Amino acid sequence: MPDKLPTQFYTTIDEFVLESGEIIFDATVAFIIKGRLDILRSNVVVICHALSGSADFEDWWSLLFSGNEKAALDPERFCIICCNCLGSPYGSSSPVSSKPGDGTAFYGPSFPKTTIRDDVRIQKYVLDQLGVRSIHSVIGASMGGMLALEWSLFGEDYVRSLVLIATTARQGPWAIAWAENQRATIKADAKYREGFYTDDPPVAGLGAARMSAMLSYRTHKSFDKRFGRRRLLARSVEDVRPGDNVNPCTSMSLEGMSLSGHRSNKQPTFAVQSYLRYQAEKFNERFDTNCYIHLLDKIDSHDIIRGRYENLSDGDAMEAVLRQIQQPALVVGIPTDGLYPLSEQLALAKGLPNATFYALESEDGHDGFLLEGKKLNCILKPFFN
Amino acid sequence: MPDKLPTQFYTTIDEFVLESGEIIFDATVAFIIKGRLDILRSNVVVICHALSGSADFEDWWSLLFSGNEKAALDPERFCIICCNCLGSPYGSSSPVSSKPGDGTAFYGPSFPKTTIRDDVRIQKYVLDQLGVRSIHSVIGASMGGMLALEWSLFGEDYVRSLVLIATTARQGPWAIAWAENQRATIKADAKYREGFYTDDPPVAGLGAARMSAMLSYRTHKSFDKRFGRRRLLARSVEDVRPGDNVNPCTSMSLEGMSLSGHRSNKQPTFAVQSYLRYQAEKFNERFDTNCYIHLLDKIDSHDIIRGRYENLSDGDAMEAVLRQIQQPALVVGIPTDGLYPLSEQLALAKGLPNATFYALESEDGHDGFLLEGKKLNCILKPFFN
Structure with missing residues (x-):
């Protein structure tokens, strides 16, 4: 995979x-x-x-x-x-x-x-x-x-x-709850087909689950420092791809992007949204959904x-x-x-x-x-x- | 709705x-x-x-x-x-x-x-x-x-x-990230149809998004006290419905349910999973998905x-x-x-x-x-x- x-x-x-x-x-x-x-x-x-x-x-x-x-x-x-x-x-x-x-x-x-x-x-x-x-x-x-x-x-x-x-x-109830949220997110994607997807995997579900995982792995403070309310405007965020002159993973990521004024009320994309979408996409490139669910179930079973x-x-x-x-x-x-x-x-x-x-x-x-x-x-x- | x-x-x-x-x-x-x-x-x-x-x-x-x-x-x-x-x-x-x-x-x-x-x-x-x-x-x-x-x-x-x-x-990047995760979760449900669902709303997507919201509203400690690693066995959790003799919202919720030994390795459902599924279901009874996304976008725009x-x-x-x-x-x-x-x-x-x-x-x-x-x-x- x-x-x-x-x-x-x-x-x-x-x-x-x-x-x-x-x-x-x-x-x-x-x-x-x-x-x-x-x-x-x-x-x-x-x-x-x-x-x-x-x-x-x-x-x-x-x-x-x-x-x-x-x-x-x-x-x-x-x-x-x-x-x-x-x-x-x-x-x-x-x-x-x-x-x-x-x-x-x-x-x-x-x-x-x-x-x-x-x-x-x-x-x-x-x-x-x-x-x-x-x-x-x-x-x-x-x-x-x-x-x-x-x-x-x-x-x-x-x-x-x-x-x-x-x-x-x-594994306590808090971590189980995160796993459950991620399983439910994957299963909400009809392409999951109870795991019997083949060439058309549930990328939207796995991507959204990865976003949830990122929230469990990071903090308010780190996001605050990294992203603030900065936004992308000039082109759609869906266009941001790895290999672009943009690396949404770092706080330097938005250099070279067209940034809007911070206080416009247009419907732009926040840098943090772009970051999460990029994480979702990257994860789909390297992980399989059945494997992900398997590993979530595995950690839920952990109890010495x-x-x-x-x-x-x-x-x-x-x-x-x-x-x-x-x-x-x-x-x-x-x-x-x-x-x-x-x-x-x-x-x-x-x-x-x-x-x-x-x-x-x-x-x-x-x-x-x-x-x-x-x-x-x-x-x-x-x-x- | x-x-x-x-x-x-x-x-x-x-x-x-x-x-x-x-x-x-x-x-x-x-x-x-x-x-x-x-x-x-x-x-x-x-x-x-x-x-x-x-x-x-x-x-x-x-x-x-x-x-x-x-x-x-x-x-x-x-x-x-x-x-x-x-x-x-x-x-x-x-x-x-x-x-x-x-x-x-x-x-x-x-x-x-x-x-x-x-x-x-x-x-x-x-x-x-x-x-x-x-x-x-x-x-x-x-x-x-x-x-x-x-x-x-x-x-x-x-x-x-x-x-x-x-x-x-x-609204800072952390709260925007939670909103983004919930939007992505809803959109992963093909029934969302960019909001043009009618009689068949994206209940799985909205339910999973509600689970994510619950994680943002609650804490590790409260879940620990309330649920521990308690499980439900006797019947499938999908059977737990409001109005049953079970109220999964409280720590007393599992009285009357058949609880397994805490340390079995069967594939039972943890009490916390049941709780989240119940929250997802309850939310679908009272909320509309387009309204939910509208309100998420609204709070993301908040900036005095x-x-x-x-x-x-x-x-x-x-x-x-x-x-x-x-x-x-x-x-x-x-x-x-x-x-x-x-x-x-x-x-x-x-x-x-x-x-x-x-x-x-x-x-x-x-x-x-x-x-x-x-x-x-x-x-x-x-x-x-």
Whole structure:
């Protein structure tokens, strides 16, 4: 589905039994490795990507891996591995994969639902195949942090430390509500056809859902600074395309555009509208709708107490599960995060017996984990030294 | 469009010229009056409703008008008037009105765009018709606050005080982004047909847009308390209908429903999903999509510096306009408001020469202006005494 998959490795499992009991035949995991396994096969850092990410961690987290001495994750020292999650369109088995034994047909909406635990289990299989004996650290932000938490439950002999960024111990009703809004938005587009679209995907629905996601990832303050009430006039905003002399992603974006006076009452397009439409379009170029819904459902299923300590109350079960995670943990929260607010990371830091908490200052909200790579690198560096 | 319009008065203007230059013929304003004009015709309190509200202020703000001595707005003392805004489906001219001279045809998407200033101008006409000489106070929350601000610019001889709640001096890029997401969501529904739907309106699109609006009106904390990860199992959530023994609006809503164990991994529906779907359905029963888009466009046009002090910079123009508003002003902000955050009301309170600021404590965010009627009444009472 994405225009171009990253250069990556693939491995396939004949039959992978999901937590639900369903089986994915010829289950494929795409992954990327940077650095070499050391002689003890224990210098591995596992990176877990977020919902719309790929295994290509250098693409979206370049500042942490620049390979110089200032980067927190030095590929001279660590063997860095990132696996693409099941259901993602970036190479692992997903709704856009061919159904084994069915010629060229894709799974589409018949791709079985998967959980964060399924991902962790199949990714551990990949590491086993590679001969990895133990993991120096597992690190993830947002959905990636959900994976990192589940990874840590393999125990401290196998996973020796963890880094959890802008994430949560269980998907709460607020994040579920955002996911539900986005699912409903996609389903409002008749082209969705319950997932059985083919050459005519629901771009309007997925685009509008992406706009909603952007609102959950950003903040009032960052939009205020970036866009104000600036407008585009001279040509229709629908004309703004990537590659134009306009990059609607930055506050410099409107240079070269014909800007109206700020206070006209014509019906122009606000810069922020243009930005959102551009984001919607870009997302349609790189993502598949069935995959998106699959991943929304996956994060909604995330709950580290699911099926654990069932004789205890939710609160006590949460305490008990977090107490199991004895490894040194770095918990990072973004004070402006509107999707997984700081309270969720503070609860993690409080419940994990051996955790340090850091606030990653950002005006951008949840997306700060991507946009503040430099600051994040500074927070991570001492932890990895 | 709504099942039932409130009992209200109507007045009609042959030709109402809009700010845009377009004309609404037979322009109708629906309004409700409670209390009597005193002998000086100056005991009027004008209430301005929010985006999805009606003139029926006792319906949505009952606690401020209960008519006993504890209510801030005593109809024994004040003549309380609320006019329905242009473009709203609750009785004033709007996309669901018949087009004059066109038999039974509705305006639909051809209804001309209106601004907050158009509303204030036509509402003043209504007050003139009623013989009102001056206004004791004008009060509004959210979009209503935008009207109240514009009302105040008629000057202190006519409007003697104002109350601005959870509102802003100009619609900023954050609120525009929410509106844009909701417009895009509606347009993703092919039934929208650029507004030319008739018997088959885009209920899926409008419903999903309402879900997005609910996210802008509420908070992480309130959803956490209300819903947690509780689920519905026994029957499909699509079966939950108003009038069932279930009211998904309250945290008690799920009593009587078959709740699953909290930690099952079946594919049940979370209580919060059910709540959002119920909100979507309820909204479709009471609102029209063209009206909704009209009102979103209207709030996007709100900017008290538009066309004023055009020789000054935005910042200086804002200072100058606010400085004109010499009346005693009460500015109320909700610290958890995610749509028009406190910074916007603090800016108002700072810029208005004669303003007092109050924080309305609420866990519910923007909707606190509706949900915290009791607290709001306590804040307003001294101001009206």
